[in-house]
Amino acid sequence: MVDVCTRFTILRVLQDKKSDTIIHTLIQVFGDFGYPNIVQSDNGKEFKNNFFTKLQDTMGIDHRFSTSYHPRGNGVAERYVRTAKEIIRKEIQ
Structure with missing residues (x-):
């Protein structure tokens, strides 16, 4: 997760990309840092479902x-993900 205003980045290790795993992790992060007003994500099925809708409504x-097929629309997060992957690759070599 990346705060687009401050560029503060939060990285968490996930066992999988299932919706319940992501929601559980988000609730932990929100508990630590507070609830955001806005969450921006890609169009992955893990974000487009009843569980996630219920979370955001609650x-x-x-x-x-x-925007689909345009990762630049989420450019800040995409760049931080790329950097994190590069760092992890270097650390495990």
Whole structure:
């Protein structure tokens, strides 16, 4: 996760990309740092489902999706993901 205003980045290790795993992790992060007003994500099925809709409705979060097939629409997060992957690769070599 990346705060687009401050560029503060939060990395968490996930066992999988299932919706319940992501929601559980988000709830932990929100518990540590507070609830955001807006969450922007890609159009992955892990974000477009009833569980995620219920989470955003319950917490009053405005969930926005980046444009399909245009990763630059979520450029800040995409760049940080790339950098994190590069660092992890170097560390495990």
